[in-house]
Amino acid sequence: MINLCITSRISSLPIVIAHLKGYFSEYETNVSIQSITHHKAILALLEAGRIEAGEIPSIAYLHECFLKKSRIKRIYKGIPLYRSPLSYYSRFRFQASDLSRSKGYFIPVPHFHSVERLLAEKFLEDYAPKNPVKVRFMDTPSFLEEKEFLRPGCLGLASDPLLSPFLKNYHDFRDEEASPLLNSSGFIPSTLLAFSGDCILKMGRQVSGVLLAIKKAIDFINEASLSSNPKVWDDLNLHQYYPHLRTSDVKNIIFANPLVQKGVFSYEVNTDTLSPLLKDNYFRVIRRIMTPDTIRPLLNFEEILEALAPKKLFDVRKLSSFQSGGAKEQHAPSLINYRKLNAIRHLIVDVNSVALDVLQGNFQSRLNTEENLLLDNRVKVIINAMIDSFNSTFAMQKEEIAELENLISILEIKLDRSAVDLQYSEEKYRYLFEFSREAIALVDADTGNILEANHQFRHLTGYTRADLTKLTIEDIIIGEQISSQINFNQDNTQDTMLSLPDVNILLKDGSTIGVDLSFASILLSPRKRYQVQFRPNSERKEQERLQHEFISNVSHELRSPMTNIRGYLEFFKSDKTLPYNAEHLNMLEVIDKNAKRLNFLIENMLKLTTSREKEREDxxxxxxxxxxxxxxxxxxxxxxxxxxxxxxxxxxxxxxxxxxxxxxxxxxxxxxxxxxxxxxxxxxxxxxxxxxxxxxxxxxxxxxxxxxxxxxxxxxxxxxxxxxxxxxxxxxxxxxxxxxxxxxxxxxxxxxxxxxxxxxxxxxxxxxxxxxxx
The missing domain is CATH 3.30.565.10 (Histidine kinase-like ATPase, C-terminal domain)
Structure with a gap:
């Protein structure tokens, strides 16, 4: 098993693709992928032999080449992974005169020994040669990069829009600066795959399988980026490896990206592109100057690529690149002063061992303690207590995450059910709309365009769907009956309910028909619509005519007998010769009241049927x-x-x-x-x-x-x-x-x-x- 560590930067994509596509298995190699936040941790694990391979910055590898180390602790180059068209970005366009020597600035970098740090340092030297500023380079994991970039004290960031997608919204000095450093068209080797010395000594054939799989993955990325079909990425769950990116669908960032199409993922390296950055660059740890002539053989992958060309497994230990790694002239790093105390030295070794265990996910690792009061044992007890505290916090967070995952699963199930119900509801209401017995049209409230009309409307007017797409509601309504009621292309935020009786509309054959219109405002998507109902009014008018005719006839027929009844009633009431008692008078009063009531009802019915012209005359x-x-x-x-x-x-x-x-x-x-x-x-x-x-x-x-x-x-x-x-x-x-x-x-x-x-x-x-x- 080869344990391979990567960071969550997009530069590790070839390794992820090789793992997801099963290329490692094709070459009989068993590989496990572990994501670690920072390049520093990968370098420490490689040197300690805790992992077999990892993604590291190219400059960090060069730095390791100049150090004297044993074959087991040495780091060996494998294959290039990513080469970047670096530029310098900032939140604003600052001038050299804006920089203050009395103010401290910082610049986030993925690793202190990285091309990003070199480019940022060289850019500031060229941009403000007469005004050097105090800059602190801060090792920053990828998921914290944007947060640090937005802090007030950040002077900028050296990167590219593929590694840091948020940079496309900020100022790129390449667009305005005439500096040869930024305007170079070459790609700078950024990261590579490296192996530990212990892995090279024990797993020669499996190392070649890893190299062959990643080489095939780089070819796949380059071929897929030129294809116009995004489905080649559908079976790849890339988001689990790059959760810090803003979009949940990482393939949208990679697919058809101009940088990917230009070949930022490549196993071909041009070391001359590092010359402007490494010229006069001084590495203080090894106290030596790196020149282009000294680094060119260190980043020469020709022997490895020639061995990979047959696409067959082989023992990499036969290659000179894996026999004597490092520069011809190597230097001893500055030694740590352990004060010649065995207890302190053992404590440092134990703490280092536990730290490496934690990096690999073994959170149960602890320091060994003895039952005495030595200083180192007291420190061990405190460190163990601190680790226990961290572990308890992590355990609580894992429980909370598990609960959230369960809740998300439940919500996803409910969302799926809601989507099905919504689709069913849409189909049901579309069916009701299309086959409604009423003629209905949907009209855009801003323009008055007819968006859709049901079958009954098309049958009534004779228009087809193609005809309706070219018409507005005002085109089919004769006259200006709605212009004063509804104003299109104006403020339509208020709800509208409007009924317009006796409106004439134009049919497709040029004839007209009388209808009653009913406008109702509805909100579909973010825009307002009118639902307009068209009811032919010929039947209604005929019913009203018959009703009024009936009422008029009945009223006139009732008026004549009522006149006789009222006349004879007045006669009986005025005749003093008739012998009325109190009961008779009460009956006459009741008859009179009911006769007045009937007369009042008759007058009301006649009022409804009397023509307006006759009223005005009388x-x-x-x-x-x-x-x-x-x-x-x-x-x-x-x-x-x-x-x-x-x-x-x-x-x-x-x-x-x-x-x-x-x-x-x-x-x-x-x-x-x-x-x-x-x-x-x-x-x-x-x-x-x-x-x-x-x-x-x-x-x-x-x-x-x-x-x-x-x-x-x-x-x-x-x-x-x-x-x-x-x-x-x-x-x-x-x-x-x-x-x-x-x-x-x-x-x-x-x-x-x-x-x-x-x-x-x-x-x-x-x-x-x-x-x-x-």
Whole structure:
């Protein structure tokens, strides 16, 4: 088993692809992938022999080549992984004069020995040669890179948009700076795959399998990036290796990316691109200068690539690259002063061992303690306690993560069910829309374009779906009947409910048809739509004509006998010679009241059927005080309150003048007052008349049964009666309030109603005041 460690940077993609595509198994190599946050940890594990292979920065490998180490502790190069078109980015465009020597800056880098650190250092030297600034390079894991970049003290970042996708939103000095360092078209070798000395000594053939698999993965990436088919990435779950990237679908970042198409993933390395960065570069640990001539053989992979060309397993130990690793001239690093104390030295070795165990995921590793009071044992006890504390925190977090994962699974199941239900609901309502018996069209509220129409609409108008895509609602409506009601391409945030009767629409064959329109606003997606219903009105008009004709005939037929009844009744009441007793007089009174009631109903029905032209000929408009008429109506209909426990509150302001017909005003008052008496069994009835600026307000209120809010807008319709038990007992025709509204509007006024079920109703009539001069 070869344990291979990578970071969560996209530079490790060839290793991930080789693992996910099963290339390691093709070459008879068993590999496990472990993700570690930082290159430093990978280097430490490689040197200690805890892992067999890992992704490391190219400059860190060069640094290791100049150090004197044993073959077991030495790190050996394998194959290049990523080469970067580096540039320098910042949150803003700063000038060299903006940098202050008294202020400390920092720059995040993936590793202190990395091409990113070298480029940032060289860029600042070239950009501000006369104004050197204090810069601290901070080793930063990839998932913290953006957070550190946005901190105020960060001077910038050296990287590319593929390794750090968020950089595309910030300033790139390559666009404005004429520096040869940034304008170079070459790719700088960034990371490579390296092996530990212990792995090379023991697993020669398996190492060649790893190299062959990764070489095949690089070829796959380059071929897939040139393909226009993104399905080649569908079977790869890349997000688990790169969770810090903003999008959950990492393939969107990689697929058809210009940098990938140019070959940032390649096993070909041009070491000359490192020359501008390594020139005069001083590594303080080894106290030597790296020149292009000294590093060129260290990054020469030709021997390894030639051995991989046959695509067969072989023993890599036969290659000179794996026999004597490192530079020709090597140097001893500065030694650590252990103070020649065995206890301290053992403590350091033990702590280092535990730290490496933790890096590999063995969180149960502990320091050995003895039952004595030596200083190193006290430190071990404290370190063990600290590790136990960390482990308990990790265990709690794992439990919370497990609970969240279970919750997410449940939510995903519910979401899937909701998606299925939503799809079923959409199909059901689309079916209802398409095959509705009403002709319906959906109209864009901004433009008036017809978006969709159902089968009944297409059958009614003759238009096809292709025809409707070229039409607006105003194209098929004759005249300007809706232009004043609905304004397209204006503020449509308010809901709209609109009915337009007797509208003519244009059919496809050029003919017209009369319809009743009904507009209702609905919200589909983020935009507003109108649902428009088209109802042919020929049948309705014929029914209204027959109804009015019937009412007119019945009214005229009833008027003649009623005239005779009223005449003979007046004769009997006025004849003093007839011997009436009290009971006879009471009967005559009852007959008279019912005859008046029937006459009132007949007059109401005739009012509905009388033509407007004839009304204008017969009506006599005059100026009058409404108070006498109101008082007369109250007096004439007071008999309806007999047997009820009622109180009256009458407050009428005299001296007001209105313009109109006395009889029509008396009908308004009579209908409102009679309704108050009919629907109030006990309580109070109020009739008030007040003056307002330029108008008078008549209010008739009661404490009766009230009106259900669901029927509040229908009570003024002809023949409408609220469906209730009380209404059926009381009786009526449903014409009174309809006549009231039409007469009030004829006099230039308005009527309002306020009511609450079980508490009573209040009707307010506002009519304009008039003067004799007018």
């Amino acid at each position: 009506e006599v408009v005059e100026f009058f005080d409404p108070v006498p008429i109101i008082e007369d109506v109250i007096h004439m209909n007071s008999h309806l309150a007999k047997g009820k426990t009622l109180e009256w509150d009458i407050s009428l302001k005299k001296g007001l003048l209105i313009k109109g017909i006395r009889f029509e005003f008396s009908q308004i008052v009579t209908n409102l007052y009679i309704n108050a008496l009919k629907y109030t069994f006990k309580g109070k009835i109020s009739v008030t008349l007040i003056s307002l600026p330029n108008s008078m307000e008549l209010t008739v209120s009661d404490t009766g049964i009230g009106i259900d809010a669901n029927y509040k807008n229908q009570i003024f319709d002809r023949f409408f009666r609220i469906p209730s038990t009380d209404n059926r007992k009381i009786g009526g025709t449903g014409l009174g309030l309809s006549i009231v509204k039409s007469l009030v509007e004829k006099m230039g006024g308005e009527i309002y109603v306020e009511s609450k079920l079980g508490e009573g109703s209040t009707f307010k009539v506002s009519l304009p005041l008039a003067s004799i001069s007018s």
